[in-house]
Each structure stands twice: as C-alpha cells, then as structure tokens.
Amino acid sequence: MARNRKNQSAAIRFGPALKAFLMCSGIVICCIGYVWQKQQIYELSRQMKSREVRVSLLREQNDKLRNQLGTMLMPQHLEERVRELKLGLVPPQPGQVWRLPEPQIVQSSPPREQQYAAEQTPGLATP
Amino acid sequence: MVKKLQYRRLLMLALLLGAAFAGLGYRLVDLQVLQHEDLSNQALKLTQHLYQLEPRRGDILDIRGxxxxxxxxxxxxxxxxxxIGNRQAEVAHALAPLLQVNEAALAQRLVPRTRQNEKGETLTNNYVVLKRKVSFETWQKVNFTMTNLTFNVNEKALNKKEAAFYQNLRTKAIFADPVDDQLRSYPxxxxxxxxxxxxxxRDSGESVGSDGIERTWENKLKGVRGWRWSERDRRQxxxxxxxxxxxxAHxxxxxxxxxxxxLQHVLETSLAEAMQKESPISISGIILRPRTGEILAMAVLPNFDPNNPGGSEDARRNRLIADVHEPGSTFKIVVVSGALNDQLITLNDQFDCERGHFPFAGRVLHDHAPYGILSTESIITKSSNIGAAKIGIRMGENRLYQYMQDFGFGAGTGILLPGEVSGILHPVKSWTKVSIAQIPMGQGVAATSLQMTMAMCAIANRGMLMHPMLVDHLQDEDGNVVARYAPERVRQVISEDTAREMVDALKTVVTTNGTAPKAALEHYTVAGKTGTAQKPPYQSNKFYASFIGFFPADNPQVCIYVSMDEPKGDLHQGGQIAAPVFKQIAEQAxxxxxxxxDKDGEQVFPQLAAATDADQPVKTIVARAP
Incomplete structure (x- = not known):
C-alpha cells in the first residue's frame, strides 16, 4: 500500500532527521573549530608577545649585570676593595716564590697475575 | 488620469533610484577599480609596519675575558x-630633572614648528628628540611622571575634545623611539x-665607533640589523x-x-705616578711580548673616559702611534745592529770619541761626557753620540737607510688602530752631509713610539721583526671562537748572532757603568736602551726622555717602553726619569x-732539593711562600 498523509507508516523516519542533525553538527563543529583555532592563534600570539617582552627584559637585566660584574672585576676596583677591607693583600715578590722540584715519577712494577691491596706500596700515581 | 499620474510618479521614483544606484555603482567602481591601488596602499600603510630589530653591539674583552x-x-x-599645545612649560618642568637637560631649552624644543611642503600644505613637526641614551629606569620614570601630570584644570568640566587633548598629552605626546638605541659602557x-x-x-642619530678598536672593528662589532613586517591595531x-x-638581528x-x-692598570698607575712627579706634557708606555708582538698594555697620559669622551682632543689622541718625535739615543740600536750585521764592526772594535767634541761637515757633534777611546759595546753602554756617528759614517748612507727601513721606520707598523702615522724617513738623496752623523744618534729622523718599540722587539726576538698584535680572537654571542689571529712576522732584519751580540751590549746599559742602572731588576737580567732627545729647536731645554727594555735578556718575555714628553723636573735624561718607571712596571709585570x-733569588725548598737526584732533570712547580 502506497504511503500518503492518510496512510503512512507509524514508524518515525530517522533518515532525514539524522542527515539534518549531522549537517548541523558539522556546521557547528566547523564554526567551533574555527573559533577555537582563532582563539588558539590569539592566545599563542599573546604568549609569544609576553615571552618576547620577558626575553627583552632579561636581556636588559643581563646586560646590566654583565656591566656590573665587569666593573667589579676591574683591577682598580679590586685594589680599592682590598684597601677598604684592609686585607693587606699584595702580589708576591719573585724572592717569595718558591720553586719546588717535581718529584721523580716512580715506575710501577709490571703487573703480576694477581695483585693484592695489602701488597701495594704507597707511591705516586702515574698519569 | 489617476493611473497616468501614478505612472509618472513611479517613473520619477525609478529614475531617482536608478540615478542613486548609478551613483553608488560609479563610486564602487571608483573605489574598487580606479583608486584601488592608492587606497590599498593607504590601508597597508595604516596597518602594516616595518619593525627594525637592532643587533646588540659586540663586547670588547681583554685576553683573560x-x-x-x-x-x-x-x-x-x-x-x-x-x-603638547601650549603646555610646554609644565611638561618641560616635569621632565627636565629626569632627563637632566636645561628646562628652558627643553620647553623651546617642545614648541611646534611649521613648514610648508611642495604642495603648499602647512605641516607641523610631530617628532622631536628630547634626549638620547636614556636608561630604561629613567624612561619608566618619564612615563610615570607624564601619566600622573596634572595641568591645574578641572578635568570634569572639560568638553570631550579638551579631555581627549589632555589624555593624548599624558599618554602619547612623549614617547620612546621604537628603534632601540644602545649605550656603550666601559666598566x-x-x-x-x-x-x-x-x-x-652620526647626524642620523646612529651610534658609530669613532676611535680605537671601536672604529677599526666597527663592521665586526656592530652586527646585522633584522626586520619584521607586521600589522598594528588602532592603538599601534x-x-x-x-x-x-x-x-x-645578528x-x-x-x-x-x-x-x-x-697589566694595563699597572702601566697606567705607574705612568700616573711618574706624571705627578715629573709633570711632563704627556707620558706614554707599552708592554708587549717580543716573540709574538702581542701588546699586553698600551697607555698614554693624559687620557680620557670613553664613557664621556669630552675634553681636549689632545687627551683623546693616541700619541704612541699618532705622534712622531726624534727618538734620540734609542735609535743607536739601529745603526749598531746594522753595522754588526754587515760585519763592518765587532763589539770589541775601538772608536775614538774625540773627548766629546767632533767637528763634522761644518757642524760640531757633542757627547754628554768627554769620552776617549770606546769599544762598540761601550758606545751602547755610555750612549756616545760621537761613537754612534762614526759607526754610521763607516756604514754608509745607503746601508744605514736600508736598515732603517728594514727595522720598520718610515712605514706604519700595521697596528689595527686608526690614526697611525709612518714617521719621517727622508730618502738618501735628501740627506745633508751631516745627516750620516746625525741620524745614528737619533736626530734628523722621526718615528712613533710604537715603531721604536717594535725595532727593539726585533732585537729581542733574534732579529725577527713582528707585526704588533692587538686582537687575539673574535667570538660570537655564545662564546664560540669564529676567528683567531696568529702572530705575523714582517722580516728577518738582522741575523740571530747579531741579535745575540746586541743583547749582550744592551745588558751593559743597566749596569753601574751604563746610562740606566735604575732600570736594573733584582731577579732578572735586563737589556735596554735609554733615549734623551732634545726637541727642536735644539737650543731650548725641552727634552723627550725614554727607555726601552726587555727581560729576561736571554729569554725575553716582556718588552716595556716608557717615554716622557718635556719633563719639568730637575732631571731630563731617560736613564734618570724613564728607567725607574720601567723598573716599577717590570717588577709588577x-x-x-x-x-x-734568571738571576739569583730563585728559592727551592731545601729538603726537596736534597731528595732529588742531582743527575735527573728537575721540573719545577711554583708555590707562594707565606
């Protein structure tokens, strides 16, 4: 029997509804995806900018600290500090430099089959 | 009738609508087609912006970093x-103390200036530099001050336009240039x-190295500018x-x-002390390694602070390379070396020094003491002018001229600093009859202090003349070495044997018989030469005193040059006033x-010395005694 308004099946037709739902869902997902993507771009741009600003500030701070360290390492500054703190530091005179003759390197005996810690004689390690 | 009237009205309306649409259509075509190029360019100009990314200028380090x-x-x-409208006075009053500029001058600079462009339009300037090289902290203070500036007006009573004016005045009228500048700091x-x-x-506002290493190495130091095309919103x-x-940017x-x-500090401190004592016009010094030509220190007083390089131009001039002077007796090393190298003389050959009075070519040459017969070595020891002149005469004009050139006189040393001069070395054809006697004692020739030092270094370096070396290496921002510079030889001026003989002769200068016993060191053998040149006109009592020496004499590690221009004290001889400064610097160096x-004074721990086998070669390490 043909289907018509008077004589139609009691069963609900899900096909078109599902199609419409899927289509709408697709559009909504696309829209949400687009907005999310834009939001991500905005958020990443913001993070990028803030990190750039931070890098720039750290760089400036680094430059200042480098300059400060350079000043503190200058010989005239160190001399002033030595005077201020009354440390009495002076460079040694050549007569105060003692030159130590380097001890002769002791040749170790050829290795035996077994060596025991108790038998080892104290000596200088060879390089 | 009614129908006809309705048609007419309808037609009229249609015509009006048609005309309106035609007008809109034309406007559309005009904007989108005819003016498209101009308008799109204008739109891009408003939104797009080219940001210039400034590179950081490279640092300058010493050899130890x-x-x-x-x-x-x-x-x-x-x-x-x-x-700014007419609020210049208030703004200048607020900013002048922060920027450390004159308030009236600042207010004057804030006054708008008008000019007419090619089309006859009147334009107002909208960019004026108030101060360069302002620290970040000061800029923050300026910003804060401007934001909180009150102009003694009831802002609630202002109309919209006036409120916008004050808002813009506070937030936009004073701004920082988008291109960052750099302040060079010398700790x-x-x-x-x-x-x-x-x-x-520069006139463009760009910073540029103007002297010294900053200028010579400008291209390496300045880096490469970067750029970024981007878009801006309406708040810029x-x-x-x-x-x-x-x-x-790189x-x-x-x-x-x-x-x-x-060493630079040691040199400058010692020179400053001598400057105070002898009050010369200037005092200069160099410390370098003769083997490599590496300059360890180089100083001229009076000097200047590169952080604020104002003051006199004299103080900014590097006299060691930019000034020439007659070297005086230090130049005797050239003539004696040359004659020894050509085997025209030996160190033991005798010369009659004429009791200090030697007429030659219509002039009378003098010594500072009436010497009789002197050996070549003694001529160096006593610094006899007549002896040196006689050696020069024996050598001949052409050979003397050749040796002067070989030692580097008359040409730049090649130091990588701006402003080096070549000195004055007249060709033989321009010499007078007396030149052959004058030049050996350091008159009639002009050299820079660096040339003289390099010549002495050639003797110390077994006769090999080196290029002076000032830059060890270049490195990138991560510390990676990108270029390393090696010592460069110029030429072998004299043989090794001759150089050794010269060193033996120069060792005698710092003995009690020589002209510079004050340069002798307790623990090291010193070889050196004094110089006391009378400044032209020679009748005046103006002298140029110098001493160049190196030590340990047989294994030279360091060569030191000290000179004083017109010392004002009682003494003026190089051996009296420059030699003690040499000694002071040498001991610390x-x-x-x-x-x-290389002399006595080396101490060895006795117990360890005894324990060491006498036949074994002794390696030593250094310890500091308490």
Missing part, C-alpha cells in the same frame, strides 16, 4: 610637539681608553598573529684583545706573569 666594553639597550625619548672607565676608543653619533600595538617576514661579534687589564727569574 674581562669586560672592557659592553652595550646596554637604552631609549631615545621623543615628543610630538603638535600634541674600566679610563682603562685602555686609547686602545678601546669611543662611540660617536603589534598584532603578533599577523606577522609577515621576521628576520632576526648580534655583533665580541672582540678579545691581547691587552691584559691588570714579572710577578703577575710569573716569569722565572
């Missing part, structure tokens, strides 16, 4: 006079000022998401010098560089 010059990013504070202040040089500003803030081309390379900041003494 200590910082000698560095750069700090700073702001250029600018103003838009068109936005050592005057330390090695003549080597480092200083920064100047960058829209990061719409960035186009983004090319990073920072400048760091230049590591052969200068040692401690030897300690610092831990140079092994």
């Amino acid at each position: 200590n910082l000698l010059a560095t750069s700090i990013f700073v702001k250029t504070v600018c103003a838009d006079p068109a936005m 050592g202040q005057t330390l090695a000022a003549h080597v480092l040089g200083y920064m100047g500003v 803030q960058e829209i990061v998401a719409l960035r186009g081309q983004d090319v990073e 920072d400048g390379l760091t230049v590591a010098l052969t200068i040692d900041s401690f 030897a300690n610092y560089l831990n140079i092994r003494p």
Whole structure:
C-alpha cells in the first residue's frame, strides 16, 4: 500500500532527521573549530608577545649585570676593595716564590697475575 | 488620469533610484577599480609596519675575558610637539630633572614648528628628540611622571575634545623611539681608553665607533640589523598573529684583545705616578711580548673616559702611534745592529770619541761626557753620540737607510688602530752631509713610539721583526671562537748572532757603568736602551726622555717602553726619569706573569732539593711562600 498523509507508516523516519542533525553538527563543529583555532592563534600570539617582552627584559637585566660584574672585576676596583677591607693583600715578590722540584715519577712494577691491596706500596700515581 | 499620474510618479521614483544606484555603482567602481591601488596602499600603510630589530653591539674583552666594553639597550625619548599645545612649560618642568637637560631649552624644543611642503600644505613637526641614551629606569620614570601630570584644570568640566587633548598629552605626546638605541659602557672607565676608543653619533642619530678598536672593528662589532613586517591595531600595538617576514638581528661579534687589564692598570698607575712627579706634557708606555708582538698594555697620559669622551682632543689622541718625535739615543740600536750585521764592526772594535767634541761637515757633534777611546759595546753602554756617528759614517748612507727601513721606520707598523702615522724617513738623496752623523744618534729622523718599540722587539726576538698584535680572537654571542689571529712576522732584519751580540751590549746599559742602572731588576737580567732627545729647536731645554727594555735578556718575555714628553723636573735624561718607571712596571709585570727569574733569588725548598737526584732533570712547580 502506497504511503500518503492518510496512510503512512507509524514508524518515525530517522533518515532525514539524522542527515539534518549531522549537517548541523558539522556546521557547528566547523564554526567551533574555527573559533577555537582563532582563539588558539590569539592566545599563542599573546604568549609569544609576553615571552618576547620577558626575553627583552632579561636581556636588559643581563646586560646590566654583565656591566656590573665587569666593573667589579676591574683591577682598580679590586685594589680599592682590598684597601677598604684592609686585607693587606699584595702580589708576591719573585724572592717569595718558591720553586719546588717535581718529584721523580716512580715506575710501577709490571703487573703480576694477581695483585693484592695489602701488597701495594704507597707511591705516586702515574698519569 | 489617476493611473497616468501614478505612472509618472513611479517613473520619477525609478529614475531617482536608478540615478542613486548609478551613483553608488560609479563610486564602487571608483573605489574598487580606479583608486584601488592608492587606497590599498593607504590601508597597508595604516596597518602594516616595518619593525627594525637592532643587533646588540659586540663586547670588547681583554685576553683573560674581562669586560672592557659592553652595550646596554637604552631609549631615545621623543615628543610630538603638535600634541603638547601650549603646555610646554609644565611638561618641560616635569621632565627636565629626569632627563637632566636645561628646562628652558627643553620647553623651546617642545614648541611646534611649521613648514610648508611642495604642495603648499602647512605641516607641523610631530617628532622631536628630547634626549638620547636614556636608561630604561629613567624612561619608566618619564612615563610615570607624564601619566600622573596634572595641568591645574578641572578635568570634569572639560568638553570631550579638551579631555581627549589632555589624555593624548599624558599618554602619547612623549614617547620612546621604537628603534632601540644602545649605550656603550666601559666598566674600566679610563682603562685602555686609547686602545678601546669611543662611540660617536652620526647626524642620523646612529651610534658609530669613532676611535680605537671601536672604529677599526666597527663592521665586526656592530652586527646585522633584522626586520619584521607586521600589522598594528588602532592603538599601534603589534598584532603578533599577523606577522609577515621576521628576520632576526645578528648580534655583533665580541672582540678579545691581547691587552691584559691588570697589566694595563699597572702601566697606567705607574705612568700616573711618574706624571705627578715629573709633570711632563704627556707620558706614554707599552708592554708587549717580543716573540709574538702581542701588546699586553698600551697607555698614554693624559687620557680620557670613553664613557664621556669630552675634553681636549689632545687627551683623546693616541700619541704612541699618532705622534712622531726624534727618538734620540734609542735609535743607536739601529745603526749598531746594522753595522754588526754587515760585519763592518765587532763589539770589541775601538772608536775614538774625540773627548766629546767632533767637528763634522761644518757642524760640531757633542757627547754628554768627554769620552776617549770606546769599544762598540761601550758606545751602547755610555750612549756616545760621537761613537754612534762614526759607526754610521763607516756604514754608509745607503746601508744605514736600508736598515732603517728594514727595522720598520718610515712605514706604519700595521697596528689595527686608526690614526697611525709612518714617521719621517727622508730618502738618501735628501740627506745633508751631516745627516750620516746625525741620524745614528737619533736626530734628523722621526718615528712613533710604537715603531721604536717594535725595532727593539726585533732585537729581542733574534732579529725577527713582528707585526704588533692587538686582537687575539673574535667570538660570537655564545662564546664560540669564529676567528683567531696568529702572530705575523714582517722580516728577518738582522741575523740571530747579531741579535745575540746586541743583547749582550744592551745588558751593559743597566749596569753601574751604563746610562740606566735604575732600570736594573733584582731577579732578572735586563737589556735596554735609554733615549734623551732634545726637541727642536735644539737650543731650548725641552727634552723627550725614554727607555726601552726587555727581560729576561736571554729569554725575553716582556718588552716595556716608557717615554716622557718635556719633563719639568730637575732631571731630563731617560736613564734618570724613564728607567725607574720601567723598573716599577717590570717588577709588577714579572710577578703577575710569573716569569722565572734568571738571576739569583730563585728559592727551592731545601729538603726537596736534597731528595732529588742531582743527575735527573728537575721540573719545577711554583708555590707562594707565606
């Protein structure tokens, strides 16, 4: 029997509804995806900018600290500090430099089959 | 009838609508087609912006990595006079103390200036620089001050236009130039000022190295500018998401010098003390390694602070390379070396020094003491002018001229600093009859102090003349070495044997028989030569006193040059006033560089010495005694 308004099946037709739902869902997902993507771009741009600003500030701070360290390492500054703190530091005179003759390197005996810690004689390690 | 009237009205309406649509259509075509190019360019100009990314200028380090010059990013504070209206006085009053400028001058600069362009339109300037090189902290203070500035007006009673004016005045009228500038900082202040040089500003506002290493190495130090095309919103803030081309700036390379900041300090301190004592016009000194030509320290007094390089031009001049003078007796090393090298004389050959009075070619040459017969060695020891003149005469004009050229006189040493001069070395054809007798004693020839030092270094370096070396290596921002410079030989001037003989002769100068016993060191054998040149006109009592020496004489590690221009004290001889300064510098340099003494004074722990097999070669390590 043909289907018509008077004589139609009691069963609900899900096909078109599902199609419409899927289509709408697709559009909504696309829209949400687009907005999310834009939001991500905005958020990443913001993070990028803030990190750039931070890098720039750290760089400036680094430059200042480098300059400060350079000043503190200058010989005239160190001399002033030595005077201020009354440390009495002076460079040694050549007569105060003692030159130590380097001890002769002791040749170790050829290795035996077994060596025991108790038998080892104290000596200088060879390089 | 009614129908006809209705048709007419309808037609009229249709015509009007048609005309309106035609007008709109034309406008559309005009905007989108005819004016498309111009309008799109205008739109791009409003939104797109080219950001210039400034590279950081490279540092200058000493040989041990200590910082000698560095750069700090700073702001250029600018103003838009068109936005200030008639509030110049208040703004200038608020900003002048912060920017440390004259208030009246600042107010004057804030006054809008008008000009007419080619089309006859009147334009108001909207960019004026208030101060360059302002630190970030000061710029923040300026910003804060401007934001909180009150102009004694009831802002609630202002209309919209006036409120917008005050808002813009506070937030936009004073701004920082978008292109960052850099402040060059020299932590050592005057330390090695003549080597480092200083920064100047071009008319365009760009900083550029104006002297010294800063100038010579400008291309390596300045780096390469980067750029970024991006879009801006209506608040002129960058829209990061719409960035186009983004090319990073390449920072400048760091230049590591052969200068040692401690030795530089020692040199400058010693020269300053001598300056105070002898009050010369200027005093100069160099410390270098004869074997390599590395300059460890180079100083001239009076000097200047490159952080603020004002003052006299004389103080900024590196006299060691830019000034020439007659070297005086130090030049005798050239004639004696040449004659020894040509085997025209030996150290034991005898010369009659005519009791200090030698008429030659219509002139009378004098010695500072009436010497009789002197050996070649004694001529160096006593610094006899007549003896040197007789050696020169025996040598002949052409050979003498050749040796002078070989020792590097009459040509630049090739030091990588601006302003070096070649000195004056007349060709033989321009010599007078007396020149052959005058030149050997250091008259009639002009040299720079550096040329004289390099000549002495050639003798110390077994006859090999070296190029002076000031830059050790270049490194990038991560510390990677990108170029390393090796010592460069110029030529073998004299043979090794001749150089050895010369060293033996020069050792006698610092003995009690010589002219510079005050240069002798307790723990090291010194070889050197004094110089006392009378400044032209020779009748005046103006002298140029100098001493050049190296030690340990047979294994030279360091060569030191000291000179004084017109010392004002009672003494004026190089051996009397320059030699003690040499000694002072040499003792400290030897300690610092831990140079092994070649005279007695070396101490060895007795117990360890006894324990060491006498037949075994002894290696030593150094310890500091308490």
